[in-house]
Amino acid sequence: MVMIGASILSANYGHMAEEVRRAEEAKVDFFHVDIMDGHFVPNLSMGLKVPEYLQDITHGTKIDVHLMVENPDIFIPKIAEASDMVSFHAEATKFLFRTVDLIADNGAKPIVALNPSTSISNIEYVLENLYGVLIMTVEPGFSGQSFINPMLKKIDKLKNLILTEGYDTKIFVDGGINTTTAPKVVEAGADALIAASAIYGKDDVVKAVQDLRASANFKI
Amino acid sequence: MVMIGASILSANYGHMAEEVRRAEEAKVDFFHVDIMDGHFVPNLSMGLKVPEYLQDITHGTKIDVHLMVENPDIFIPKIAEASDMVSFHAEATKFLFRTVDLIADNGAKPIVALNPSTSISNIEYVLENLYGVLIMTVEPGFSGQSFINPMLKKIDKLKNLILTEGYDTKIFVDGGINTTTAPKVVEAGADALIAASAIYGKDDVVKAVQDLRASANFKI
Amino acid sequence: MVMIGASILSANYGHMAEEVRRAEEAKVDFFHVDIMDGHFVPNLSMGLKVPEYLQDITHGTKIDVHLMVENPDIFIPKIAEASDMVSFHAEATKFLFRTVDLIADNGAKPIVALNPSTSISNIEYVLENLYGVLIMTVEPGFSGQSFINPMLKKIDKLKNLILTEGYDTKIFVDGGINTTTAPKVVEAGADALIAASAIYGKDDVVKAVQDLRASANFKI
Amino acid sequence: MVMIGASILSANYGHMAEEVRRAEEAKVDFFHVDIMDGHFVPNLSMGLKVPEYLQDITHGTKIDVHLMVENPDIFIPKIAEASDMVSFHAEATKFLFRTVDLIADNGAKPIVALNPSTSISNIEYVLENLYGVLIMTVEPGFSGQSFINPMLKKIDKLKNLILTEGYDTKIFVDGGINTTTAPKVVEAGADALIAASAIYGKDDVVKAVQDLRASANFKI
């Protein structure tokens, strides 16, 4: 069963507790928090305290933080304590084993994110130590972009590598996910889908999540 | 009459519309938004969309954005459109006249912020083009720090320079402001005080603002 | 038929219009402009206005700009408008799809350049969106260096990948190209050759281009 | 007698030898070459070989290079050998004495350039070792900007410091220089004026230089 994560990047900032309640009613599997530093990506989204705030207003739904920042090690201890899963970018550090250990040592599950053009050869050796790989299917930094098609080949290639090696690493996919792209990425091998505007951009959040889940579990 | 700004850095994130309402009831003169990039300062606070969100949930109270970021010019066009005042750090750019013009051209009033140790000789020539100077009285990056006493000398020196030259640039002060430090900085020459925990850290926000205002207007 | 590009890096700066005329008489397929920023490579060659100037003094010959710069996105809008093809380095950005789109959106054909040691796994997914790949056969930054022999294997490997996938991406080769190396790189799979000193370093530019073209089209 | 320098930033690239001839006919005192790296300033203008090329096509007129680059020490040995005067920015290095010595050791006269907002306290100790100070009267990076008025105070203050200390350091001024601003900066203390569009932007270069010279030597 494919997991669905709601990215609060598209949620209403003035009434966050209510936005969280709507997504929990829709039974999303996790909340996804995009933290950007204006350096790794050319945008600044939200701050380090968001996971902590979310803990206060959620009711057991898991929290997944995506660090789109340079020097992620500086921020991980604080972030990992308040989150269930933490992803950082392979392009943001030369020491992937160290950062993976830092996340795990602070109590969260480690995920490595890859930009669209980045080869999976960059995670070849660390793969078995990961809870997940986050395949970006748009360039990170902004919501509302279109799905990049060659990413289906990449998801497929990664899935094969994971199965061949016998790892239990999960594949997360983020970017341009909607009811059209969801079945394709699941077919290619995705285990979890993250959506922003396809959930919070809709009037009826519960129905939006149901539609997405239905499309994701549809066999092509 | 000294202006009072409420820094939302200490506000409750889950219920921001309500937090804004309380401060407006207390008749704060402006909301202060601290945007940090994890590079200029070792913290990441909130994102570029916050001024826009605030516009939706405020009722005419002015919005003042403090950019604690490197390369502020990248973010200013978006920020200045949704704000009344924008400050950037003298330590973050080599081209102060260009950044000041960029803020003004995008419709906001330009303010230059100075770290505690930074000499006012750095703004000697651009001073007459500024709406204000923001004197940091703690090292920027975190709320809840203690007021740095030698800053009183700096405020005094800047006030004298402004008066001597006949400019109408205003002095804003941020960091460790409470009912004890407020009268001292006003005595030294401050025109506007920014407070975070001294407002949102109190149970009764209305009373907190009244107390701060009273202390600020008390003649020593 | 292999294309020949004349790199103006070795042309006479005082009389550029005349230098352009000589190469057009020799019927080069395109002019190649190397823009360096002293950061991506340890040299500063020529400025952003060169493509525009070239448009004024050429007579229909295509213009190909090679950006050996960090942060190419800053310069691409201006450059792409005055050029036919623009290449940037895979080593200079983490967001290859974004930069490729930026070039295309500004009206030029996108090419990705690779330093000699860079693996083609870095362009595996973006390859189908490219007009060309520029294989550097010397370390970028200076003219007059010797061809790096292991690059023949790389050209061959890339050609096989392009043919296998059925893409129509072209292979450009730059560095140490002369009548000795030209037939080898064409044999390995090159579609376009760029030469600086092998053209403008010769007394008779027309003959130099003819010789290069003859060697390139010679079947080994 | 005030010196006039012609900045080739506004000259016609295709016919540089001819552009040089016109300015020499107008008896400019020196050619001014702006080298930008796209990092210190957000523009890339021309390359390191330009001073050398200019030596070939000038007839004894002095060459003055303005390095608007980070890490100027990397480029100075090559540049200083082909120039008479070399300026670097106080904002681009922490080691002004070292860079000044490097220029002198390579045979050129050292000048320190200051951005408009930069205080002259930054050159207080190195001043006596300098041939000149280059006061930027627009933000560096682009031609055609308007003169920044508070710079007159800065030129005046620097002139007083030089006279008081008995140094023979010269004041160069660059940015927005034309027949209107020239007399003001000379009145304030300038010894040399640099003009780009006010010379090469005019149809009659000889008359443009004569007009500028006349305005500069006019007593207010």
Next chain:
Amino acid sequence: MVMIGASILSANYGHMAEEVRRAEEAKVDFFHVDIMDGHFVPNLSMGLKVPEYLQDITHGTKIDVHLMVENPDIFIPKIAEASDMVSFHAEATKFLFRTVDLIADNGAKPIVALNPSTSISNIEYVLENLYGVLIMTVEPGFSGQSFINPMLKKIDKLKNLILTEGYDTKIFVDGGINTTTAPKVVEAGADALIAASAIYGKDDVVKAVQDLRASANFKI
């Protein structure tokens, strides 16, 4: 026969000549010097003069310098003159061929070091020009860490590539080497082992080296 290198990172600083004597008595094949810059790795270990000092106090034992620094080219000329082998990191430069040539031109044997997660595709083309590859089996920067197991796969894969291509490049291994891990890395293909605490952390240095050598040459 596997080579053993003694890393002086764990030696007694106050009595270095004596420490060197003990290791030479134990007949180590080379001394290994880790130079860190606090930027490539988050530690600062020892300076550029160490190889030179070692030359004075050694008696013919080879010196191998491991540059864990950004911009290695700046330091290589000085270092290579006083060393037999010099390694730099593939992650620290975009121009591997240039740095390899720089080491060789200054009289030392070039080695490229790879962080644990770095793919060997990054050295695919330069491999034949190398004296060795240094596989880091812990994240670089600190001694006393545990061997990262997936590195055995990497050593094995690299060995196969070297054998298939018929190169004579040697495999060096550094990180967590002791009598338990030594036989495994040798089995996987290592030609040289570097040890710090497993040699200088023991009371009897001679015995420590003998034990290590015995374990390394033991056939599994």
Next chain:
Amino acid sequence: MVMIGASILSANYGHMAEEVRRAEEAKVDFFHVDIMDGHFVPNLSMGLKVPEYLQDITHGTKIDVHLMVENPDIFIPKIAEASDMVSFHAEATKFLFRTVDLIADNGAKPIVALNPSTSISNIEYVLENLYGVLIMTVEPGFSGQSFINPMLKKIDKLKNLILTEGYDTKIFVDGGINTTTAPKVVEAGADALIAASAIYGKDDVVKAVQDLRASANFKI
């Protein structure tokens, strides 16, 4: 009485315990340790463990560490614990109050170092919180350079400021100190002199220190 510090930058690395003994016999007031990172200055000298090692081999002589590094805050906790005084550069941080507090909180006395061209206006406000100011009288990075004469004016100006304000901050001087320059800097206001080659570059270290001390205490 002027204090004399022996910089171990010129000591014999192979026999450090003996070098320390000689200087202690000469009754130097403190040992001075120059730590460079190859980024703040273009040299790498010695590592973070040196103060700790010195503690083992000294007999009560104070240890003074001079951090010529970027981002000094990363290294200060470790360094300050093993030292008596720690200096960092005003040019290396934007947050002088924070770094000064960090040194004091970790048990050492805080000193701010200034490059030769740096104005004392940069330490105007933090001055009263400092144990000392370290005036560099050569550009930092290498031993054996000549004293920069305009530094006498700077020492004099700083001394006057300290006396006028009634602070007890001490003035340390480092660079080109010998029996000729020592009396001049003491006359200008220095409280402590640091020497490298003038101590360890002499055959008789005890006599070298005595000569230096005598010259320093000689009234001009």
